[in-house]
Amino acid sequence: MTTSNLIKFDDVPLNKFHLKMTGITFAAHFTDGFSLGVIGIALTVITPQMGLSPFWQGLIGSSALIGLFLGSLVLGWVSDYVGRQRIFMLNFVLIATATFFQFFVQTPEQLFLLRILIGIGLGGDYSVGHTMLAEFLPRKHRGAILGSFSVIWTFGYVAASFLGVYLQSTLADSWRWLLVSAFPLAMFVIFYRIGSPESPRWLLRQGRTEEAHAIVKKYLGPTVVLDDETVAQGTGKFIDLFSRKLIKRTLFNCIFFMCLVIPYFAIYTFLPDILKTMGLSENFSTNMLLNALLVVGAFCGIWWTIKFSRRGFLINSFIFLGISLLALGLLPPSAKTLMIITFAAFTLVMSAVSNLVGVFPAESFPTDVRSSGVGLATAASRLGAAVGTFLLPMSIANLGMSYTLLWLTGTLVVGTIVSIAWAPETKTLTLSEASTPDKPIHSA
Structure with missing residues (x-):
């Protein structure tokens, strides 16, 4: 076999294996979104039944996010040591068990x-799922597919709202059936993840070269070679995320992620109550419109991720979101039509730019600490969201x-400043190049 016949790992065409890994990771993300989405509608029924105070409403509403913080931080770090595949399975065993009970x-x-237990499992899946898929995908399709996580997640989140509305009108103790309805989804993910391979990039960095090549040959073909196989065996540690080389990448991913999800979760977890407080709930269609726009925006985000630079898409979205939310805070209650239009535009762009939370962290860190880095960024975001x-x-x-x-607008202002200062441009780079911190921020 001549050198000219070899294909670099990052340039291999998409095949059935890529699509299978994408499918089982997408199914997990749908379950993630669904599991987080059910609590908002369930709380509208649980609150009067259990007599929940605002304190307990907030605590239960944020409980999975607290777990996400713990799971992302711990399980992301663990997977850099024990491998991606084990955590890839363990996450959903925990999710399924806690969901059932x-x-x-x-x-x-x-x-x-x-x-909280569900959140721990979800946190591990955010860290390892993104990492696992990023380490298999070719660069040509990596951004669009990783960005599509947001679409699938949004479908799950919105599906929970629609199912909750239906169950409320048909079942006693509807909140119990709503919360447990994620159990079959979790079992589906477990079944299809059985037998999934370890990441060859991780194996290579552990010095397990033969195993790495065997997986590449089996799933991608005998002419595919790992493009970073000349790199020495990895010695990455969690503390390396705060080294001089990586500190800006680490801070950027933690802060931009946090600044996006704080208003996202705060607003859409309690969307029915917010619309009521703003005097926009007289017509049920407002709620449905905004949920539909979350889905439409997620699809727009895929296209914008492909069409625009990562850096430009993020910065311009932050600016637009900050202006929109500021306007919502300042508009008088009488301007209901303008409020709905502004809220709709905010929802569309918020959902679209959320695609980048699946792209930037996975592309920003070297293999040794990629899962730890993705986990830390996710943990920071979920702590803020909680x-x-x-x-x-x-x-x-x-x-x-x-x-x-207005204080939620402040988080978007911080995100804008941090993105202007530190957001890298990783769109056209291989995964190895994209995760090299000494690349210029503005490189295309």
Whole structure:
């Protein structure tokens, strides 16, 4: 076999194996979105039944996000040491078990603890799922496919809202059936993940060269070679994320991710209550419009990820979102039509730019610490989202809607500044090149 016949790992055409790995990772992300989406609609029923205070509403609403913080941080780090595939399976065993037992809860404390366990599993899946797929995908399709995580996640999130509305009108104890409805989805993911291979990039960095080549040959073909196989065996440690080489990448991914998801989760977890407070809930179609725009925006995000630079898409979206949310906080209650239009535009762009949270972290870190880096960025984002979601009901009750929207706008301003300063351009680079911190920020 001549050198001219060899194909680099990052340039291999998409095949059935890529599509299978994409499919089982997408199915997991649909379940992730669904599991997080059910709690908002379920709380509208749980609150009067259990007599929940704003404190407990916020705590239960943010419980899975607290778990996500823990799972992303710990399981992402663990997978850099024990491998991607083991955590890839373990995540959903935990999710399925905790989801099933939600049906039997009797107290807010029990539900809170189970939701934390679900979040731990989801956090591990965010870290390892993104990493696993990124380490298999060719660069030509990596951005579009990783960005599509947001579409699938949004479908799951919105599907939970629609199912919740249906179950509310047809079943007693509808919230129990709604919360446990994610169980079959989790079992489906477990079944199809059985037998999935380890990441050859990770194996290579552990010095397990023969195993890495065997996986590449089996799933991608005998003419495919790992493009980073000359790199020495990895010695990456979690602390390396804060080294001089990686600190800017680490801070950028943690902060931009956090600044996007704080308003996302805070607003859309309590969307029915927010629309009611803003006087926009008289017509049920407003809620459905915004949920539909989350889906439309996610599709737009795929196209914009392909068409525009990563850096430009992120910065311009932050600016637009900040202006839109500021306008929502300042508009008078009488300007309902303008408020709906502004809220709709905000929702569309927020959903679209959320595609980048599946792209930037996976492309920003070297193989040795990629899962740790993705995990840390996800953990930071979910910690921020948990705090924002916990505080939102109390903020609305004590400060009012306008001031609540204004402090949420502040997070978008911070995201804008950090992105202008540190966002890299990774669109046309191989995974090895993209995760090299000394590449110029503006390189295309």
